[in-house]
Amino acid sequence: MTPAEKSPPLDFDTFLSGVWRENPVLVxxxxxxxxxxxxxxxxxxxxxxxxxxxxxxxxxxxxSLLRRLVPGTVRIATYIVIIASxxxxxDYLIQAVSLALYAALGAFIQLIVVNCIILGRAEAYASKRxxxxxxxxxxxxGTGFTLGLxxxxxxxxxxxxxxxxxLPLFGEQFQPWVxxxxxxxxxxxxxxxxxVFSWLRERRGRPHAEARHIHGH
Amino acid sequence: MATESLATIALxxxxxxxxxxxxxxxxxxFLGVSGRLNTSWPMGLATMLVMFVxxxxxxxxxxxxxxxxxxxxxxxxxxxxxxxxxxxVEMSMKKFSPTLFRALGIxxxxxxxxxxxxxxxxxxxxxxxxxxxxxxxxxxxxAGFTLALVLMAGLRERLExxxxxxxxxxxxxxxxxxxxxxxxxxxxxGLGGAE
Numbered sequence: 001m002t003p004a005e006k007s008p009p010l011d012f013d014t015f016l017s018g019v020w021r022e023n024p025v026l027v028x029x030x031x032x033x034x035x036x037x038x039x040x041x042x043x044x045x046x047x048x049x050x051x052x053x054x055x056x057x058x059x060x061x062x063x064s065l066l067r068r069l070v071p072g073t074v075r076i077a078t079y080i081v082i083i084a085s086x087x088x089x090x091d092y093l094i095q096a097v098s099l100a101l102y103a104a105l106g107a108f109i110q111l112i113v114v115n116c117i118i119l120g121r122a123e124a125y126a127s128k129r130x131x132x133x134x135x136x137x138x139x140x141x142g143t144g145f146t147l148g149l150x151x152x153x154x155x156x157x158x159x160x161x162x163x164x165x166x167l168p169l170f171g172e173q174f175q176p177w178v179x180x181x182x183x184x185x186x187x188x189x190x191x192x193x194x195x196v197f198s199w200l201r202e203r204r205g206r207p208h209a210e211a212r213h214i215h216g217h
Numbered sequence: 218m219a220t221e222s223l224a225t226i227a228l229x230x231x232x233x234x235x236x237x238x239x240x241x242x243x244x245x246x247f248l249g250v251s252g253r254l255n256t257s258w259p260m261g262l263a264t265m266l267v268m269f270v271x272x273x274x275x276x277x278x279x280x281x282x283x284x285x286x287x288x289x290x291x292x293x294x295x296x297x298x299x300x301x302x303x304x305x306v307e308m309s310m311k312k313f314s315p316t317l318f319r320a321l322g323i324x325x326x327x328x329x330x331x332x333x334x335x336x337x338x339x340x341x342x343x344x345x346x347x348x349x350x351x352x353x354x355x356x357x358x359x360a361g362f363t364l365a366l367v368l369m370a371g372l373r374e375r376l377e378x379x380x381x382x383x384x385x386x387x388x389x390x391x392x393x394x395x396x397x398x399x400x401x402x403x404x405x406x407g408l409g410g411a412e
Contacts, residue, residue: 029388032244033332077300080329084293092289107339110292114332116245182403183239187396194389202384 014133018140024117025148025190026197031117034108035149036186042165044104045153049146051090051109053139056118058086060126060138067127079122080113087112117145155189156180223353226346230357233408236333237365238399243333246324247366248391256320257370258363263306263321265359267328268337270302271295272355275338276348295338303329333362368398 024030034052039045059082063070070078091109095102102109112118121141126134154164160180162170179185221229236242243264250260278294307325311318318325328334337358341351372394381390 029248030245032248033241036244037241077297080296080300081293084296088289088292091292107336107343110339111242111332111335113292113296114330114335116327116330119330179400183241184396184399184403186241187392187399191389191392191396194392195385198387198389199384 014136015140015143018137018142019144019147022141023144023148024141025145025152026193028117030120031115031145033111034115035152036183036190038105038108039149039153039156039186039189040160040181041104041157041163042150042153044101045149046146047094047101048105048108049142049149051094051105052112052115052118052145053142054090055083055086055112055115056121056138056142056145057135058089059083059118059122060134061131062086063122063126064129064131064134070127075127076119076123079119079127083118083122084113117141151193152186152189155193156185159189160185221350223350226350226354227357228408230354231361231364232402232405235361235365235402235405236336236358237362238395238402240336242336243331243362246327246331247362247369247395248388249327250321250324251366251369251391252373254367254370254374257366259317260321260324261359261363261366263310263325264328264331264333264362265356267299267302267306267331268334268355268359268362269352270305271299271334272337272341272351274298274302275341276351279342291342295335299334299338300329333358365398369395372398 018024022028025035031052034048038048059079062082063079066078066082087110090112094105094109121138125137129137158164158169159177161176162168162174180189230236234240237244237247246260246264251257275295275298278298279291282288282291282294303326306328307318310321310325337355341354346354369391373391376390376394385393
């Protein structure tokens with residue numbers, strides 16, 4: 001690593017910004033397709049999050065290592081090929097580990113290629129930063145994405161099937177709310193979470209605004 | 218080889234398994250460009266064109282890769298083909314309709330990362346459609362995407378005049394609308410062959 005390259009020190013915030021402040025699912029609204037499509041159970045959501053995190057970290061590391069060698073004009077194409085290679089690895093890996101999971105996630109594993117979070121991170125972060133930063137930041141964004149998916153997946157599984165990670169939560173008489181497992185449920189639950197978070201932000205923002213107002217006078 | 222009739226395939230891709238409302242594909246442009254009616258349908262048509270071109274190319278590539286037994290390169294090849302098809306549409310649109318080209322802006326090159334397009338290519342491979350079936354499938358899927366985009370744009374234009382609570386403005390409201398539309402599209406499930 002050359003000393004000429006100036007970047008902020010590698011601290012916990014590099015990791016945390018992806019988890020909370022720039023959470024890809026709840027704040028940036030990126031990567032919506034896998035977010036809604038596979039979150040009909042918590043375990044699927046977790047598997048998808050883990051697979052995406054692997055691709056994020058791998059492609060981030062490689063893009064960061066190659067950042068001086070890739071000419072600017074063909075960079076997007078290069079990134080896409082790098083990402084597609086990692087996705088192919090994940091695709092075969094999941095097939096080898098669990099066929100049931102592979103069947104449940106279906107084409108959405110291969111569709112990780114077009115997840116805009118990954119290309120966005122490669123272009124906006126990994127291509128300009130040293131290896132360590134790129135890996136830590138990618139891990140943070142991946143964790144944030146997994147958390148977002150889990151939030152969605154667990155709510156949909158609890159309401160739609162009365163279970164969490166396959167374990168029954170309610171008694172026999174629980175009437176599952178099937179629509180939550182179907183496509184509309186995905187839209188509704190994500191919309192609800194966004195409402196909750198914007199309400200929280202509003203509430204937290206209000207005392208600040210009032211304090212500033214008082215100081216102003 | 219799939220044995221579904223062409224009409225079933227078309228109906229399936231257009232309504233029953235609509236790409237946006239029941240397969241969750243192509244949501245980024247769906248949420249991004251559905252703000253205005255007059256940019257939503259050209260965007261839909263451009264996507265449809267790219268889908269068609271890349272579906273035809275993907276069919277040829279899949280055949281070639283199967284012959285030389287390099288199926289693990291499928292994903293990389295598909296992506297490369299889609300990127301080129303988008304470039305093609307971009308160039309022709311720039312030549313024939315510069316105003317439209319400017320109106321669509323950044324969303325035009327972003328068609329490359331529209332998962333609906335890769336989705337069409339991957340699904341037609343997975344379902345083993347023949348050439349004609351693939352063409353019908355891609356056209357119907359594109360039409361379904363356009364339909365979703367136009368419906369949504371119409372609703373959102375109406376909502377601009379409505380007074381919405383501040384917390385619900387923006388993405389949350391759009392998602393709720395999409396959920397309601399998706400609920401309506403579930404009604405088509407009785408029409409034809411499910412998955």
